[in-house]
Amino acid sequence: MLNDLQLNNILEDFDIAYWKINLLNKDVNWSEHFNTLVGKPNFSESHFEYFLKEILHQDYRYDFRLYFHKLTEENEAFSIELKLKLSNGKYRWFECRNLKNKEKNKETAVLLFVNIHQSKRDQYTIEENFFYYKETAQMTNTGGWYIDILNQNIYWDNVTKKIIDCPQDYQPPYQEHFRFYAPEEHPVVISAFEKCEKYGIPFKIELKMRNLYNKDFWVRATGKPVYNEDQNIIGIRGVFQDINEQKVNELNLQNSLDIIASQNSRLFNFAHIVSHHLRSHSSNLCLIVELLKEAKNNSDKIELIPNVTDISENLDLAINQLNEIVNKQTILRKERRIVSFEKALSGVMASTSSLINRENAKIVAEFHGLKEISYIPEYLESILLNLITNAIKYKHPGRKPVIYIQTYIKNDTPFMEVSDNGLGIDLDQYGDKMFGMYKTFHENLDSRGIGLFITKNQVETLGGSISVTSTVDVGTTFKIKF
Amino acid sequence: MGQKVELACIIDDDKIYVNLVKKIIEIKKLSENLLIFKNGMEALDHFKLILENATEEKLPDIIFLDINMPIMDGWEFLNEFIKIKNNFEKKITLYVVSSSIDPRDLERAKSFNLVTDYLIKPIELKKFEKIFDRNGHAAA
Structure with a gap:
């Protein structure tokens, strides 16, 4: 057995x-090591009183006395964690408990003071870190996950389960975990996981x-390999951050940016085309003036x-046309209303009845799929008017013009298609110019080349798009996505 | 004044402009003959017909080409004209003439080797005389 000295040394080492x-007179004596830790009391003072007054932090005085x-x-045995002031004036954490009295010794009791400052601080740090981790994870919607390759298991933390919108006790299936990725992302995701599992290449992707x-x-997903002691990859762990709101905003912003950029370029073109169109007349005027000067006789x-x-x-005429364009553009300030396609069409047909009758045009409308729409009524009428007069203007010489108008909803988006049996147009040759200003493709006296330009502008101003398909000698279909 | 131009050609859909230029050429006696087409396609078809059936002497010495025309515009004409250019040796002076002051049109016109210059409408009488005169010298 160890003697007292050996025991002392061991305790000091720890x-x-x-x-x-002394249980009889309650005298307290403390070890040499305790002296070096906290200092000695004055000669006259009792160790206990000195301890309570000078060493023990005041928060623990009441409990300790008890x-x-x-x-x-x-x-009665006890164990308490408390703070003691060391000789350097700083408080440190100690665990204080009595040594078990096996022999029912009624004369002495032993109290141990174990320095637990480091572990106490570690515990605080861990608690603090855990707090920050939890707050950050919740605030940023970031969840952790671990794929255990050895045991074929998947672990999701609470935030991940919240992101996936599954119950907290849900056990993700190992074999089918790719079902939690949109199908179009599968090639990217599978390759990222494979590279990480086989070669330890980490990934950071948006998907x-x-x-x-x-x-x-x-x-936003990150994944990193987990190695065992033999440096073999045994799992992959990482985080998912739900960035849906930001991403959707970002995509919307990009969309708006594209629209603005295209509108800007259209305005730029518009300015040049307008100047060109007006200049062609004014330059003719200049030529005449020169010729008048040169003229020899009356x-x-x-x-x-x-x-x-x-x-x-x-x-x-040119100035009037420009006026028309500008007027149509300023309708922009008007507000959307619920407009019935049927009503809009009958209005347009009434105003073009002479043209329709003269050409014997037949207009078939199919509005069952979508009867009305929130739109600027003047725009819808103008769009219908332009497409209908266009179809009649470029009718096939061999047959009466038939115009088929259909509205419908596809993927939550309203559409309108206007088809005709007219001349058709070679889109390979003219496709990109179809909606340009003053672009005319047929030698037709009525061609002014502004109708489709205005139509495209109106559709795009309200956030939609227009496309065209056509076959020469068969007909043309304009498709408007509202 | 130098040697007269034998055959000038205007490709332009603006009837008034064409009339006025025709008058200028008549009054100033700038060219013996004048060919007029109202779009690129008509001109191209005519040139092709000449190359197939007649001597290339019948091609114009000088062409004034508008940009904005229906059916086939000036750019499309240039792209087609390049393809048949190797079929004849006659030197043709070609001017792109437009009322567009868009610098992009100017740049685009200059990118064609066969375009001598880009003229902005209106063209002054003196400028017309100079063009025909210089052309006469160049051809001589």
Whole structure:
């Protein structure tokens, strides 16, 4: 057995100090190590009083006195964590408990003081870190996951389960865990997991996941390999961050940006085209003036007068057309209302009845799929008017014009299609110019080249798009996505 | 004034402009003959017909090409014209003429080797005379 000295040395090595309490007179004696830790009391002072007054943190005085009393009077064991002031003036955490009294020794009791400061601080750090981790995870919607390759198990933490929208006791299936990714992401996801599992390559990707109820959402995902002691990969762990809101905003923003950019470029073109169109008349006027100057006699001059008349008429027409475009653009400030397709169409047909009757045009409307829409009524009428007059204007010479109008909803989006049996157009040749300003493709006197330009503008102003398919000699279909 | 131009050609859909230029050429006696087409397609078809059935002397010495025309515009004409250019040796001076002051049109016109210059409408009488005169010298 160890003697007292050996025992003392061992206790000191473990940073454990102790008290010996005389149970008869309650005198306290403490070990040399305790002295070096906290210092010695004055000669006259009792160790106990000195301890309570100078060493023990005030928060624990009441409790300690109580425990001490119970120990000395009733031999009741105790254990308490408390703070002691060391000789350097700093408080440190100690665990204080009495050594078990096996021999029912009624004369002495022993109190051990074990320095637990480091572990206490570690515990605090862990608690603190855990707090921050939890708060961060919840605030940023970030959940952790672990794929145990050896045992073929998947672990999700609470936030991950919340993101996936599954119950907290849900056990994700190992074999089918790819079902939690949108199908179009499978190639990317499978390759990322494979590379991580086989070669230890970490990943950080943005992708669309699919929750338990098959709703897709955007996440940022990271994954890193987990190695065992032999440096073999035994699992993959990482986090999912739900970024759906941001991603959707980002995509919307990009969409708006694209629309603005295309509108900007259209405005730029518009300015140049307008200047070009007006300049062609004014330059003719300049030519006439020069010719008038050169004219040798009156009859030469009079000969030029009809040209002046033509130019002034054309200029007037061009300015009126521009006015029309500008007027249509300013309707933008008007508000959307619920408009019935049937009513809009009958309005347009009434105003074009002479044209329709003259050409014997047949208009078939199918509005069962979508009867009405929230739109600017003037725009819808103008769009119908332009597409219908267009279809009649470019009718096939061999047959009466038939126009088929249909509305429907596809993927939650309203559509309208206007088809005709007219001339058709070679889209390979003219497709990109179809909706340009002053673009005319047929030598037709009525062609002004602004109708489709205005139509496209109106559709896009309200956030939609227009596309065209056509076959020469068969017909043309305009498809509007509202 | 230098040697007269034998055959000038205007490809333009603006009837008034064409009339006025025709008058200028008549008054100033700038060219013996004048060909007029109202779009690129008509001109191209005519040129192809000449190359197949007649001598290339019948091709114009000078062409004034508008940009904005229906059926086939000036750019499309240029792209087609390049393809048949190797079928003849006659030197043709080609001007792109437009009322567009869009710098992108100017750049695009300059990117074609066969375009001598880009002229912005209106073209002054003196400028017309100079063009025909210079062309006469160049051809001589």
